[in-house]
Amino acid sequence: MLKYSRQRESIKKYLDTHRTHPTAEIVYQNVKQEFPNISLGTVYRNLNLLAERGEILRISPGNGPDHYDADLTPHYHFLCTECGQVLDIDMEHQAQLDDIAMKQFDGIITNHVTQFFGLCPKCNNTKMN
């Protein structure tokens, strides 16, 4: 049975009010200002719990730590190959991909994750100079 915790509420609130796709470490640094004694393990445990319950999304880039997102509307992410920043991509959810993939596949496909790679606006401008 799930019990309330002030720490978890603060973690969730941080994600709800910051759409920057923070890592566990970033969440930790920030929630620490309200709960100076909070431990990194508590942040991880609650991020996992919230992700399992479907209240937040976990974004796993190929390398480096996972990022978290409280925006539950189906959307895609962009990962900058230069600075590692995670940005939202404004495009329709491509549900048909699962159907196309299923055609020649003998198992069950329930969903897909697509990540886009390239240069974010900032890194792109820097490169141009």
Place this chain on the structure above:
Amino acid sequence: MLKYSRQRESIKKYLDTHRTHPTAEIVYQNVKQEFPNISLGTVYRNLNLLAERGEILRISPGNGPDHYDADLTPHYHFLCTECGQVLDIDMEHQAQLDDIAMKQFDGIITNHVTQFFGLCPKCNNTKMN
């Protein structure tokens, strides 16, 4: 300047002849039969080197170790949420996704990675019993 190494050749050959998307550890266990003294670090270094040179692909599932693939034709992968197995998905490369994503995006998108999730044929059959 790149210099030849027997160990690297053996690693590449293993990937060329086994399309099972092995992890570094699996490659290590197998190449060890030809080079009993090879170290895991050598396997990692060469897998990274081959991936950087575009001779093999790295597949990063959200959790667990990376997998490697010598099949360079653009294709998608399926990850079984039950057993973790990585399988090839037989479908066209969806190059248009990058264009769609670019429309409302101010940076540069060079490519995308899509991973499909669900139950592999084997796990799906097991579940049905």
Place this chain on the structure above:
DNA sequence: ATCGAAAATAATAATCATTACTATTTTGAG
């Protein structure tokens, strides 16, 4: 063919992200 610098290796230590453990504190149903 052999010399020697650059590259690769084996062995091992270190790092990073994350999870596990444990004693203590907090929560909330009865």
Place this chain on the structure above:
DNA sequence: CTCAAAATAGTAATGATTATTATTTTCGAT
């Protein structure tokens, strides 16, 4: 209120990968 279940802080441990270092291998120049 009571008290068991859940959550916590603090810390140790884990798994995957990278870094370090002394030694060996490769290969172009002599």
